[in-house]
Amino acid sequence: MRIIQSFKTPLFLIVAMGIAAHALAADKELKSVGLTVGDLGNPFFVQIAHGVAAKSKEYNPAVKITSLSSNYDIKEQARxxxxxxxxxxxxxxxxxxxxKAVASSVKHAKSRGVIVVAVDVGAEGGVDATVMSDNKQAGEQAGQYIVDKLHGKGQVVIVNGQPVTSVRDRVAGVLSVFKKNPEIKVLSQNQDAGGTTEGGERVMSDLLTxxxxLDAVFAVNDPTAIGCDLAGRKAKRTEFFIVGVDGSPEAVGAMxxxxxxxxATSAQDPYLMAQKAVEVGYNILQGKKPxxxxxLIPVKLITRDNVSAYSGWTR
Structure with a gap:
């Protein structure tokens, strides 16, 4: 026999219990945040650090924030x-x-109850969420600009970058456009410039040799594109043009x-991206899963024709 018991609780007590429960649910303070990114010498990642700090302090002005650069060294990032x-x-x-290689570090953090939100690039290992630009769209925008500028015919090189999802998606996006235009010939697409100006200059110098x-260059980010620009001008090779990704102040200045x-450059908003990542992480801390x-945050193509109207990154 199943016995069902009925209990009556005074209304004021129910209300009091509800208020208390709400207070408990909202009482998880964000005390400490750790940020690790590829290169804090890159203005893009500096903006991410600023965005993380600003949003974290909205939730707790006394929050401790540690921002570190891995210099794209996976062992250093694991440490x-x-x-x-x-x-x-x-x-x-x-x-x-x-x-891919960061997966074990993500799993370790998760096993200890730490919330992990990937920003700018995807990460394996079971992150709680990922906030990044629509990198395939960025590649598609860049590719279409190149195709239109060349009237569907020309010799192009892609200056590639690190083994991360954002870079792979950008390259996939630009190639998807080129494949629809068979007279666009991709001469090189696997040279890794490391996402830096120095790397871009080095790789571009080799390609020019x-x-x-060449008719056009797609660089996977603006620092790489700046390096390609330096190499071209030093070699007195001016027959081609360069398209990057980021929308950085340096890119604007160059254009x-x-x-x-x-x-041209497909503009991201690293500050906004970082703020969204912290917001998502904080909500998860409060038990609110996204x-x-x-x-994915949309990107916008900035060219010499519209750069004067471009207001730049949020911060």
Whole structure:
């Protein structure tokens, strides 16, 4: 026999209990945040650090924030994440140095109850959420600009970058456009410039030695594009133009220079991206999981024709 008992609780007590429960649910303070990104020498990642700090302090002005650069060294990033966990951070904002290789560090953090939100690039290992630009769209925008500028015919090189999802998606996006235009010939697409100006200059110098004529260059980010621009001008090769990704102040400055080969960039908003990542992480801390664990932020193509109207990154 199943016995059902009925209990009556005074209304004022129910209300009081509800208020108390709400207070308890909202009482999880964000005390400590750890941020690890590829390169804090890159203005893009500096903006991510600023965005993380600003949003975290909205939730707790006394929050402790540690921002570190992995320099795209996965072993260094693994050490950083281990230290974050040992120090008792509530939230890790992760800009992975290698989307696959970081998985074990993510799993370790998760096993210790730390919330991990990937920013800018995806990360394996079971992150709680990912907030990044629509990188495939960025590649598609860049590819279409190149195709239109060349009237569907020309020789192009892609200056590639790190083994992370954002870079892979950008390259996939640009290639998807080129494949629809068979007279666009991709001469090189696997040279890794490391996402830096120095790397871009080095790789581009080699490509200029290998190919006597180029029509366009797609660089996976703006620092790489700046390096490609330097290499072209040093070699006195001005027959081609360059398209990047980021919308950085440096890219804007280059596009405003007549002698620059830099003509367009798919603009991201790293500050906004970082703030969204912290917001998602904080909500998870409060027990509120996001409806979508992968959040894509649209990008906008900035060219020499519209750069004067571009207001730049949020901060």
């Amino acid at each position: 950083q994440m281990k230290d974050f966990v040992s120090s008792g951070v509530d939230l890790i904002i992760l800009g992975a140095a290698n989307s 290998s190919y006597r004529h 405003k220079q007549k002698e620059s080969l830099f003509e 409806e979508e664990t992968s959040i």
